[in-house]
Amino acid sequence: MKKILLLALAVSAFSCKTETKPDYIVISGKITNKLPAELSINTQDQSFTEVIEVAADGTFTDTLTVEKGSYVLYDTKNPVFLYLDSGYNLNINYDAADFKNSLVISGEGAAENNYLIKKREKTPLLIGDNASFYSLNEADFKNKQLAIKDSLTALLNNTPGISEKFKTSEQKELHYNYLVGLNVYEKGHRYFTRDQEFKASDDFLKGLDGFDYSNESDYKESPSYKKIVTDHYVSEITEFMTKDSLSQEEAFFKTVKNIPSELIKNTFLFDFANQSMARSKDIESFYNTFMSISTNEDNKAVITEKYNKLTAVAKGKPSPKFVNYENYKGGTTSLDDLKGKYVYIDVWATWCGPCKREIPFLKELEKTYHDKNIEFVSLSIDKVSDREKWKKMIETENLQGVQLLADNDWKSDFVKDYQIQGIPRFILVDTAGNIVDPNAPRPSDPKLVEMLTELNI
Structure with missing residues (x-):
């Protein structure tokens, strides 16, 4: 600190x-x-x-x-x-x-940082557009990856004032970044060529044969090495989900238990828990499993604090409040103003692609339930300085329901109280202001209509 x-x-x-x-x-x-x-x-x-x-x-x-x-x-x-x-x-x-x-x-430290600035400027120019890059055949893609690595290595070696310690570390990073490119090539090629049957040849990833996934020093220092390790274990998780019909959580915990490096296991475990526990359908089970596996006391303290906050917004608990949020139609609106009705809250932002993909489904829901005892609230966490952008999208998309702008984007109390770290996020509150579901189904999910039907809405 x-x-x-x-x-x-x-x-x-x-x-x-x-x-x-x-x-x-x-x-x-x-x-x-x-x-x-x-x-x-x-x-x-x-x-x-x-x-x-x-x-x-x-x-x-x-x-x-x-x-x-x-x-x-x-x-x-x-x-x-x-x-x-x-x-x-x-x-x-x-x-x-x-x-x-x-x-x-x-x-x-300026030499190292100015090199990194030049590296960030140069890399996109070397890659070109992603569609052309990932559409290359295997040989051409690998050659271009090598050329990028060589070009950045030359930039590193020709930048004066860089310490040998940094240079050694950065040379590793450039090599690992080269391997990352090879590792994601198959998925990238499938996406940009729209050939979902494409499979890289058996020897394409020969550079990863015998790869050491337990190098703690490189895991801490190299973002590219960490990505390689993460992708490796994500593949194991996916395999468990497919072969053993496990949920993502079950497959994750099964995988992480077998990671040999304590540092990597604890970091991988913490990163997942920090991002995913809030979306778990059984937060208590998730927390207990995390605590039984983690051996890092600092991580345990952070997740325990997060767990305590999440259990405060569990099903049946009083919902955190938003107070006097700007209403697109004029004036302000608070959650208490909506008591007596169920409230389905969509936390979104104009810059969020997945949020915008839910808009057509949300509009259909609003039409279906327009005369029912439920209010649909779209709560934008756009910055207050982007108010006009928010208003323009409401007008352009003809958004209905109650359109509100949070008072302090991600730092708004309502957002922090619900431990929201990713959007879209949907919350259902009952007529008395208590939480029905802090992670309600999305408008595109048929389970939402099932939930609303069970509630006799």
């Missing part, structure tokens, strides 16, 4: 220089033209986030003790992707009105 470490910094100012790098990271800089509503440093999976104070003149500085790896400095609009390691002292400056062309990173 974040530590200010002022004492450590004061002591270092009066100490003799040594070759030992400090165990903290300093990031500072200045944002010109427009002060951000908020500036934060986050892991890319948002498991860690800390707000950084910005002065009135746009300057900021903070001292962190975090694990080395990938982070995002985010001002709610412009993301600065960073690689952080102990001893880094990064200065980050940009013009909020011209972010892409004005971003400048200097200081200790």
Whole structure:
């Protein structure tokens, strides 16, 4: 977590220089033209986030003790992707009105971060459009993957100032990324060529023969290695689901129990639980199974906290409230305003593809139940600053029901109380304001009509 470490910094100012790098990271800089509503440093999976104070003149500085790896400095609009390691002292400056062309990173660790910026810019250009890329035959695809790897390796080797430690780690990452490309080729080729019968030749993935799926160091440091390992175990899960007719949860827990590396097992287990427990139909069983397998006490504490919050929104419990949310038709609406009716809540956003795919089904439901004792509420978690975009979609799609805009997007109390981490999410509340189902079926799922029929709606 974040530590200010002022004492450590004061002591270092009066100490003799040594070759030992400090165990903290300093990031500072200045944002010109427009002060951000908020500036934060986050892991890319948002498991860690800390707000950084910005002065009135746009300057900021903070001292962190975090694990080395990938982070995002985010001002709610412009993301600065960073690689952080102990001893880094990064200065980050940009013009909020011209972010892409004005971003400048200097200081200790700048060479590595500027290389990564160039890598992110160059990679899409090397790949080209995905349809053409994945439609290549096996030989041409593999050759292009090798050419991409070689080009990025040359960029790495030709960037001055990069430490040997980082260079060694990045060379591994580039190789693993090459293997990731081969690993997803079959699915990508099927999708873009619309040839669902396509099967890669037996020797196409020869580079993965004898692959070590238990390298804990690479699992922690290389996103591509982690993806290879994840895909490997996801394949096992899918196989259990198919051959043994297990549910996804059952297949997952059966797979994870057999992962030999404790670190990988605990991380894989935690990542799944953190994202999926809220969608489980039996949260108590899910939680108990997680606790019986996990050996990481920190992970157990996080999931226990999540479990306690989820059980607070279990079937039969009073629903968390939303209060005075902006109503498209004017004024505001609170959940209590709808008491006396069942309330089917669709948590969505204009940028969410799966949400938009449910719209036609939701419209049909609203027609079918228009004179019944149920209210259909579409609760957008678009940013308040995107209000006009929200209004335009309501008009363009002729959306019906009660159209509301949450007060603080993902950070709205209602969203946090329900532990919503992915959308669309559907919630059914009864006439007294109690939860019928915190994970109600989607409008496209016939089980929803069955549920409403059982409730005599």
